[in-house]
Amino acid sequence: MKAHLAEIFNFTCDRDPKHWWSSDGIRPDIGQMLLCPYCGHKNVVTEIVNHTVTLPSVEVEATEQKLPTVDEMVGILNIEGDR
Known part of the structure; x- marks a missing residue:
């Protein structure tokens, strides 16, 4: 099986650093304005920090898991009510 890396950007509001959000649909450019979805503050992208990590390929032995x-999940999660 192949796993594919998804590009996700995390944004932090300049006004309140507790306001942060992620998006896989916005590829920001330096100078681009983004509105904070929490407080509406107009933020301008000043830096794009790259935290890309390359993982080595590894051979693994496949194991069969059930x-x-x-019904087992209902018991595990202790869910009550109609299904």
């Missing part, structure tokens, strides 16, 4: 049934 996934729990819906």
